[in-house]
Amino acid sequence: MTEKHVLGDDLPKDNPWRDDKLNYAPFAARIAKVIISLTAPNGYVIGLHGQWGSGKSTVINFILAHLKKHNAEHELDQVIHIDFRPWIVSGHQDLITAFFKILSERLGPKECKWDRYKRRALNFLHGTTDNLVDAAATVALSVDPTGAAAGFGANLAKKSVNALLGRFLEDPSLQAAYESLKDQLGRSGKRFLVTIDDIDRLENEHVRSIMQMVKSIGRLPNVVYLLSYDRDIVWDALDQGGSHVGPRFAEKIVQQEIELPKPSRNALLTILDGEISFLTGAAPNTTRWQYLVRDGVHRWIRSPRDVVRLSNAVKFSWPAMEGEIDPQDLLAMEGLRLFDTSAFVWVRENRDFLFTEGRFMMSTDEVKQEAVEGLKKRVPPDLQSQVLHILALLFPQAGKWFEGRDSFGEEAFVETTRRRGMGSEAGYDTYFGLHPSSDAIPRAVINDLMSKLDKADDIERIIRGYLGRTNSRGELMIAKLLDELRVQFRAPRPAQPEQGLLDALFSVGEAIISIDHDAGMFELSPRAQLLFLIRNMLEKWGPKDAEDHMIEAFRKSKSVMFMAEQLVDRGRELNVFKSNSSEPPTITTDAFDKLGREFLVKLRQALAEGTLSDAAYYFNIVRAWAHIAGSDQPRRWLTEGMLSSGEFMAKVARGLVNYSIGTPLRHYTMRDLPETDLFDLDTVIEAGHKHLSFSDLTDDQRSILTAVVRGSENVKRGRSPEEPA
Numbered sequence: 001m002t003e004k005h006v007l008g009d010d011l012p013k014d015n016p017w018r019d020d021k022l023n024y025a026p027f028a029a030r031i032a033k034v035i036i037s038l039t040a041p042n043g044y045v046i047g048l049h050g051q052w053g054s055g056k057s058t059v060i061n062f063i064l065a066h067l068k069k070h071n072a073e074h075e076l077d078q079v080i081h082i083d084f085r086p087w088i089v090s091g092h093q094d095l096i097t098a099f100f101k102i103l104s105e106r107l108g109p110k111e112c113k114w115d116r117y118k119r120r121a122l123n124f125l126h127g128t129t130d131n132l133v134d135a136a137a138t139v140a141l142s143v144d145p146t147g148a149a150a151g152f153g154a155n156l157a158k159k160s161v162n163a164l165l166g167r168f169l170e171d172p173s174l175q176a177a178y179e180s181l182k183d184q185l186g187r188s189g190k191r192f193l194v195t196i197d198d199i200d201r202l203e204n205e206h207v208r209s210i211m212q213m214v215k216s217i218g219r220l221p222n223v224v225y226l227l228s229y230d231r232d233i234v235w236d237a238l239d240q241g242g243s244h245v246g247p248r249f250a251e252k253i254v255q256q257e258i259e260l261p262k263p264s265r266n267a268l269l270t271i272l273d274g275e276i277s278f279l280t281g282a283a284p285n286t287t288r289w290q291y292l293v294r295d296g297v298h299r300w301i302r303s304p305r306d307v308v309r310l311s312n313a314v315k316f317s318w319p320a321m322e323g324e325i326d327p328q329d330l331l332a333m334e335g336l337r338l339f340d341t342s343a344f345v346w347v348r349e350n351r352d353f354l355f356t357e358g359r360f361m362m363s364t365d366e367v368k369q370e371a372v373e374g375l376k377k378r379v380p381p382d383l384q385s386q387v388l389h390i391l392a393l394l395f396p397q398a399g400k401w402f403e404g405r406d407s408f409g410e411e412a413f414v415e416t417t418r419r420r421g422m423g424s425e426a427g428y429d430t431y432f433g434l435h436p437s438s439d440a441i442p443r444a445v446i447n448d449l450m451s452k453l454d455k456a457d458d459i460e461r462i463i464r465g466y467l468g469r470t471n472s473r474g475e476l477m478i479a480k481l482l483d484e485l486r487v488q489f490r491a492p493r494p495a496q497p498e499q500g501l502l503d504a505l506f507s508v509g510e511a512i513i514s515i516d517h518d519a520g521m522f523e524l525s526p527r528a529q530l531l532f533l534i535r536n537m538l539e540k541w542g543p544k545d546a547e548d549h550m551i552e553a554f555r556k557s558k559s560v561m562f563m564a565e566q567l568v569d570r571g572r573e574l575n576v577f578k579s580n581s582s583e584p585p586t587i588t589t590d591a592f593d594k595l596g597r598e599f600l601v602k603l604r605q606a607l608a609e610g611t612l613s614d615a616a617y618y619f620n621i622v623r624a625w626a627h628i629a630g631s632d633q634p635r636r637w638l639t640e641g642m643l644s645s646g647e648f649m650a651k652v653a654r655g656l657v658n659y660s661i662g663t664p665l666r667h668y669t670m671r672d673l674p675e676t677d678l679f680d681l682d683t684v685i686e687a688g689h690k691h692l693s694f695s696d697l698t699d700d701q702r703s704i705l706t707a708v709v710r711g712s713e714n715v716k717r718g719r720s721p722e723e724p725a
Helices: 025-037 056-073 095-107 114-125 133-143 148-156 161-168 172-188 204-217 231-239 246-253 265-275 287-300 304-321 327-339 341-349 365-378 381-394 396-403 413-418 425-434 443-450 456-464 477-490 499-513 526-541 543-556 560-573 589-609 619-629 632-644 646-654 681-694 699-716
Strands: 044-049 079-083 191-196 223-229 256-259 657-659 668-670
Touching (some): 025 056, 056 079, 056 191, 056 223, 223 231, 231 246, 287 327, 287 381, 304 327, 327 341, 327 425, 341 381, 365 381, 365 396, 381 396, 443 456, 499 560, 526 543, 526 560, 560 619, 632 646, 646 681
Parallel strands (some): 044 223, 079 191
């Protein structure tokens, strides 16, 4: 049975007598003792400072556990806890309103004063006053145990906290209500602890609102506040706007700031060791491992949250990699990924360097040193020695480039290979096969595809799985996949293509070349990637084998459109069609003629079945058709189609226009004079005006037809087709 690993979380712990692994319980007990012993006639504010993820919420829970124990043991000496959670309030209702509402719920029942405040509440509800009676009513009705104050929520939610704070002390009725509340609290004999945790989780404006609230109305008798925050975040929020008053302002609010003790390194490592014992328990305690701990793990693990992140990462990865990669190397790579991201990305991007392949095969020392200098620029100077040493341990064959040694390091490459370390190709590919970039094609997919080059159906299924998918940069994943395949046939030791791959590309080819996508400046379109890939395969086969494979693919193909695309592409190489290409032909003229005959059979079949017009565009179809069988029949087909259908004409026009790239809407212009043996300008103009007046066209189709009509009219006047009307 497969071992199950429980993913951890960084939720705060509750029980100081059971859950204290960081030695926070004694600290929390001392704070609780101080709070219990405090008498605060004018209120008191305590600040608990600690970095994000260091365990502040756990300490507060431990303090409350001690407080609860005290209350259970001392019935006449209670400290009432109020848990105020501003991140729930923010954006929903006023902080002051919510605070007084929560406070009222903990005050308990008192003598009924509803009649006294009924008139004020009615005035508030009917909007007969504009002097902040709503806040006064909230304070006044806080002693009403019936919960009637909740009825004001909708109106109170419309008031801004800044308006409440700015006008609170200016209104006599509010002052009286507030003083009445203070008097009640002072005479009640009750003590309160208000905890406001995770202030650093709030937006800056809400941080300022909370701190201002505590400063303005928080000094209530017998109320002690315990604020939890990361000092740097709170100060930065208070400083926003260039006032630089954060520390001074905070000092006016917080009367006693306590810094959370840092957990010991041993405590954190002990927790980590317990979480990942399944991974490292049986691993040898070598000098190499000690260095990985010293330069990596010790530096990465600084808080409980770091422990959770690293342990969860290996719990996720190990089940898929067990037996295929060294466990200590897996831990080190996950640490680099989480905490030394720039180095991790470099490792992922530089497989050729690490295994002396590609451009690094038989390269000079200067080329390799230049690659490492690029790594050093990414890593902060104070971390370089530690990061480079970790990389030298993971990739001992490249150790001299990382650390300037003359040897390959302490471990022989054969040992790295034996234990399936990251420094072996098998270990490296296993790791990145599970954690590929979301912007790239996983290596496992390429390996799977290349292992099935003779299985057309399997290859087509894999390729179609990437149609319509984009990465985080908006790039089409199908283009990335085709580019990865091209690499296989252009490498120094290229793979041998097989018929199955070519058949699959013909099957899915029409869907790929029909993709309407504007590629970036340095990005090839899926159509271009596909055409280049087939050319690379034909080059690898050589003219004779290429002829046999192409004829077989044409006979199996059901796409006249893609067959036409291939005919025109091969025809450009042979100068059958006008082209600026200087690439040598991949097939002979005789093979081209054979392909043309196969194409004509499929084209006539599509004409008879009425499916030819289903293609995404027709430009290369009619060019190939006219070259093989003469222009009369394709000319009639184009003329009849353009006159009868606006959608048909838009597909025809796609081959006659250029368009802008990088603009919100495409701007089309007609290219040079259309081929006169296929197009009659009068027909183009007539059909275009007809469909622009009556057809249900998309905005893009309408723009295309407008450009073609305007261009044709310009040509008839002896002007350039690209000139504006």
